[in-house]
Amino acid sequence: MADSAATDLLLETPLAGLHREFGARMVPFAGYSMPVQYPLGILSEHNWTRASAGLFDVSHMGQAYLVGPDHATTARALEALTPGDFQALSPGRIRYTLLTTPEGGIIDDLMVTRSADPSEDGTLTLVVNAGRKAIDYAHVVANLPDGVTLEVAEGLALIALQGPKAAEVLSRHCPETSAMGFMTAARVTVDGVDCHVSRSGYTGEDGYEISVKAGDVEALVRTLIAEPEVELVGLGARDSLRLEAGLCLYGHDIDEATSPVEADLGFAIAKRRRAEGGFPGAGRILGELAAGPARLRVGIKPEGRAPAREGTEIRDASGTTIGIVTSGGFGPTAGGPIAMGYVAAGSAAIGTPVTLVVRGKDLAATVAPMPFVPHRYFRKQA
Template identity: 80%
Template sequence: MAHASEADTTVASLSETPLADLHRKLGARMVPFAGYSMPVQYPTGILTEHNWTREKAGLFDVSHMGQCFLVGPDHATTAKALEALTPGDFQGLGLGRIRYTLFTTTEGGIIDDLMVTRAADAGADGTLFLVVNAGRKTVDYAHLAANLPEDVELVVAEDRALLALQGPLAAAVMARLCPAAATMGFMTAISAAIDGIDCAISRSGYTGEDGFEISVDADKAEALASRLLAEPEVAPIGLGARDSLRLEAGLCLYGHDIDEATSPAEADLGFAIGKRRRADGGFPGAGRILSELADGPPRLRVGIQPEGRAPAREGTEIHDATGTLIGLVTSGGFGPTAGGPIAMGYVSADSAAPGTSLTLIVRGKPLAARVVPLPFVPHRYFRKSAS
C-alpha cells in the first residue's frame, strides 16, 4: 500500500506550539504542517472529530498561525496603512469588530488571507490585531515591514497561543466559563478572562459553525486548553477534521484554493472588498480586481459535487461537456456531514453556473460531477437578533 503524500513532508527542524505536550498526552498523531509539528488527529479519528464539532464543541490548536499587531498613533493612521495593502475597509471598522481581508499583489493575486480585529477597548485604539496563515508568516511580515509607513509599527506576538472552540455548543461552554463571551455577536472581539486567564476572544472560526477563537499567553495555553477540555461538550480536534469542516463550509485554504496567481474575484471573495474601496480603488492590484468584479473574471472558484462515492483530490483535472480541460480541483475529499465526496476548484466562467455538468479525471478515468452552490453544509454562525 502506498500513501499519497500528506502535503508537507519536509522534516527539517519543526517548531512546536505551546500545546505540543498536551497533544502527545491526548494521543495525537503529529504531522509536519507549515513548519510545525501539529496534531492531524486524536485517537478517535477524523470522522468522529468532524461529527463532534458539528454536534457539540471541538477545541483546535491553531497556535501555528501568525499573530501580530499593527501599532500606530491613532485608528485612522493604522487603518490607512493596512488599506494600502488590502482591499478592505478598515477606516470604517468599528471598535471590537473583526474583518476578513486579503493582502493583494500589484498584479491582483493573493499574498495571504487574514483576519483583522480592532480592539474593543478605545484606550488601545491605533492598534489592529492580525491573524495570518502559518505558511505565509514570513512572507506577510516581510511584506508589512517593507510597506508600512514610519509611524505604524509591526509587532509580532511570538509568545501567544491561539485556540479555536467551534461548534453549536461552544457558546454554552463559554456561558459557564466566560459569560461576557456568550453574548458576543459574530465577527466581534472582546478582552476577557476565562477561568481567571486573560484572553483576547473573537467570535469567529473556520468550520462554518458558531464558535470562538481565543488568543492567550503561551505559558497559559495548556491551562486554558485543559480547562476547556474538562467541559463535557468539548473534545480535541486535529487538522484533519479542520480541513474537512472548512471544505464543507466552502472556505478557502491558502496555497490550495487561493495563491498569488489567483485574484479575489476569481476566488469569489468579492465580499472582502469594501464598498468604499470598490469605488475608490487604491489597493494593490485594484485595476485587475475591480475590472474583474465589474465584468466577471475569466474563471471562478466553484463547489463541485462528484457523482458516486469516489473523492476527487486536489490537482484533479476538470473537463467541460465537450472534453476541454477547463480547470483543476484545488481542495477535494470526503465530507462527513455532506455524506459524500465534495470538492472546490476553478472552472471557466461559462461553466460556473450551479447545475453545470463537468467531468473529473480521477486515476485516468472520467467521473461525472456538477457545479453546486457553496457551502456544502449551511453556515450556522451566531446572529444576534436586532433588539
C-alpha cells in the same frame, strides 16, 4: 503507507506535550509539528464538532499588531495593502481581508480586529496563515508609512472552540462571551486568565478563537476539554470542516496567481474601495468586478462515492479542459465527496455538468452551491 516525514527541524506549539499525552498523530504542517488527528479519528472529530464542540490548537498561525498613533492612520496603512475598509471598522469588530499583489493576486488571507478598548485605539490585530507569516510580515513592514509599525506577538497561543455547544461551554468560564456577536472580539478573563476572544472560526459553526499567553494555554485547554461537550480535534477534521463550509485554504484554493474576484471573495472588496481603488492590484481586481473574471472558484459535487482530490482535472461536456480541483475529499456531514476548484466562467453556473478525471477515468460531477453544509454562525438578535 506509513508517514515518513522527518519530524526534526519542526517548530512546536505550546500544546505539543498535551497533544502527545492525548495520543495525537503529529504531522509536519507549515513548518510546525501539528496534530492531524487524535485517537477519535478524523471522521468522528468532524462529526463531534458539528454536533457538540471541537477544540483546535491553531497556535501555529501568526498573530501580530499593526500599531499607529490613531485608528485612522493605522487603518489607512492597512488599506494601502488590502481592498478592505478599515477606517469604517468599529471598535471590537473583525474583518476578513486579503493582502494583494500589484498584479491582483493574493499574498495571504487574514483576520483583522480593531480593539474594543479605547486605550488601544490605533492598534489593529492581524491573524495570518502559518505558512505565510514570514512573507506577510516582510511585505507589510516594507510598505508601512512612518509612524506605523508591525509588532509580531511573541509568546501567544491560539486555540479555537467550534461547534453548536461552544457558546454554552465557554459561558461557564466566561459568561460575557455568550452575548458576543459573530465577528466581534473582546478582551476577557476565562477562569481568571486574560484572553482575547473572537467569535469567529473556520468550520462554518458558531464558535470562538481564543488568543492567550503561551504559559496559560495548557491549563485553559485542560479546563475546556474536561467539559463533556468538548473533544480535541486535529487538522484533518479542520480541513474537512472548512471544505464543507466552502472556505478557502491558502496555498490550495488561493495564491499569488488567483485574484479575489476569481476566488469569489468579492465580499472582501469593500464598497468604498471599489469606488476609490488605490489598493495593490486594483486595476485587475476592479476590471474583473466590472467585466467578470475569466475563471471562477466554484463548488463541485462528484456523483457516486469516489473523492476527487486537489489537482484533479475538470472537463466540460465536450471534453475540453476547463479547470482544476483545488481542494477535494469526503464531506462527512455532506455525506459524500465534495470539492472546490476553478472553472472557466462559462461553466461556473450552479448545476453545470462537468467531468472530473480521476485516475484516468471520467467521473461525472456538477457545479454545486457552497457552502456544502449551511453555516450556523451566531447572529445576535437586534
